[in-house]
Amino acid sequence: MDASPLKLIPISGYGGGRFQVPGGKKAGGFGLESVLIHRRIMLSSGFQIFRQGSAAVSQTIQAALQQAEAFLRVGKTAEVRQIAAWVAAKVGLGNPLEAVEAMRRAALLDPTSAEVALSHSRALAAAGLFDAAIAVLDDLIEAGHGNDAVVAWRGKLVSTPCFPGLQGAHAPERQVYMSAVVHMLGGTGLPVSILEVGTFMGASMVTWARAIEHFAGGIGEICCVDPWESADLSQYGEGMAADLQCGVAYRVFLNALAFVPEGIKVTERRGFSDQVLPSLAGRTFDIIYIDGCHLHPEVLHDLQACDTLLAEGGYLCGDDLEVQLHETDAAFVAAHARADFAQDPRSGEGFHPGVTLGVGTFLGPVSVYGGFWVVRKTKDGYRPVEMTGKGLLPYHWPQDFIDRAARAVREAGWLSEVL
Numbered sequence: 010m011d012a013s014p015l016k017l018i019p020i021s022g023y024g025g026g027r028f029q030v031p032g033g034k035k036a037g038g039f040g041l042e043s044v045l046i047h048r049r050i051m052l053s054s055g056f057q058i059f060r061q062g063s064a065a066v067s068q069t070i071q072a073a074l075q076q077a078e079a080f081l082r083v084g085k086t087a088e089v090r091q092i093a094a095w096v097a098a099k100v101g102l103g104n105p106l107e108a109v110e111a112m113r114r115a116a117l118l119d120p121t122s123a124e125v126a127l128s129h130s131r132a133l134a135a136a137g138l139f140d141a142a143i144a145v146l147d148d149l150i151e152a153g154h155g156n157d158a159v160v161a162w163r164g165k166l167v168s169t170p171c172f173p174g175l176q177g178a179h180a181p182e183r184q185v186y187m188s189a190v191v192h193m194l195g196g197t198g199l200p201v202s203i204l205e206v207g208t209f210m211g212a213s214m215v216t217w218a219r220a221i222e223h224f225a226g227g228i229g230e231i232c233c234v235d236p237w238e239s240a241d242l243s244q245y246g247e248g249m250a251a252d253l254q255c256g257v258a259y260r261v262f263l264n265a266l267a268f269v270p271e272g273i274k275v276t277e278r279r280g281f282s283d284q285v286l287p288s289l290a291g292r293t294f295d296i297i298y299i300d301g302c303h304l305h306p307e308v309l310h311d312l313q314a315c316d317t318l319l320a321e322g323g324y325l326c327g328d329d330l331e332v333q334l335h336e337t338d339a340a341f342v343a344a345h346a347r348a349d350f351a352q353d354p355r356s357g358e359g360f361h362p363g364v365t366l367g368v369g370t371f372l373g374p375v376s377v378y379g380g381f382w383v384v385r386k387t388k389d390g391y392r393p394v395e396m397t398g399k400g401l402l403p404y405h406w407p408q409d410f411i412d413r414a415a416r417a418v419r420e421a422g423w424l425s426e427v428l
């Protein structure tokens with residue numbers, strides 16, 4: 010094979026990348042660099058993982074690897090190392106398993122590089138393959154090529170759950186308000202039971218678990234309902250759909266279970282809520298959190314089914330209520346009921362019409378705190394909830410999200426204390 014079929018040209022200004030393959034310059038109408046920036050989903054150091062769904066970008070990385078393999082065959086090791094490092098800085102394809110494969114190839118090209126091993130490990134973690142992500146680092150350290158960054162990333166992997174895709178990342182303060190609901194429930198001395206419809210990678214599940222540990226005696230159950238791989242992917246963006254479809258979301262959820270305190274039992278109920286919720290008939294929960302399908306009439310059906318499963322005195326709550334039905338144009342909402350997301354013609358705000366319609370139809374106006382909605386069940390029906398008491402910052406989220414949550418909660422001023 011020709012050792013130089015591709016000409017790599019230097020690029021600058023982003024993430025340490027040093028080469029670009031001509032032809033990979035444009036992807037979906039954007040420059041490669043802007044695609045990379047646009048799809049960068051996790052910004053916190055140590056959790057930095059790139060995703061880009063463009064086939065053109067994927068092909069660019071494949072081409073670079075082929076180029077490096079060709080260089081290796083003719084002994085051009087300096088070029089091989091440069092390309093492996095470039096791939097390490099840029100990797101992250103639409104399908105996370107492709108990123109793993111690309112990094113496996115890059116690591117074979119340069120097995121002593123800490124930079125490449127780190128990217129390989131991050132790609133594995135982004136694909137939910139946590140054991141392998143740790144093993145890659147252990148091998149490097151054992152071979153004497155580890156460095157501080159490798160040790161630090163290993164430390165993070167073993168001490169904190171890693172969520173390569175966080176739902177609700179635009180409003181991390183919602184995690185604090187969720188935990189405050191557990192605090193409001195009060196320490197009754199009895200185990201707390203929570204039903205979560207829509208679990209994805211388990212980030213909200215960990216929020217509930219930590220809240221039970223801090224505010225409710227540490228004993229409880231969280232029942233997680235999600236079809237994971239079988240979910241209707243048409244409602245999701247490319248990255249989330251890929252994470253669900255190829256099993257990443259479920260593997261990350263399994264990994265997150267390792268960070269749930271001992272006294273809390275997590276029950277997995279795999280399936281669509283319309284099938285799973287009726288099978289729970291006969292039992293009740295203290296808190297029910299609805300964050301599954303956001304379309305109408307699915308949200309309405311979830312609310313109806315969950316109503317029968319909620320204990321008196323319990324809290325019914327959910328995510329993504331940016332605009333309430335009584336605040337907007339009901340005809341517009343009805344016309345967009347099967348859109349995941351739309352722009353409210355009155356406020357100009359982005360919102361989830363299916364959530365607005367379902368909640369507005371079943372409950373009417375509810376209490377909303379930064380998009381997190383909540384009501385309390387009484388013998389006389391559902392009542393608003395005043396957000397008071399204590400909340401917990403999401404320490405299982407990356408630091409910049411924790412900082413943003415702390416700032417937002419402080420500015421809103423509803424809670425008396427944030428831990």
Ligand SMILES: C[S@@+](CC[C@H](N)C(=O)[O-])C[C@H]1O[C@@H](n2cnc3c(N)ncnc32)[C@H](O)[C@@H]1O
Pocket residue numbers: 175176177206207208209210211212213214234235236237240241253258280281282283300301302307
């Ligand atoms: C927004 S994500 C949940 C995020 C999660 N609660 C968190 O905050 O980390 C929505 C989840 O709902 C699941 N889902 C979609 N349709 C569903 C249905 N009909 N029943 C149950 N879960 C569903 C999807 O598979 C996806 O994992």
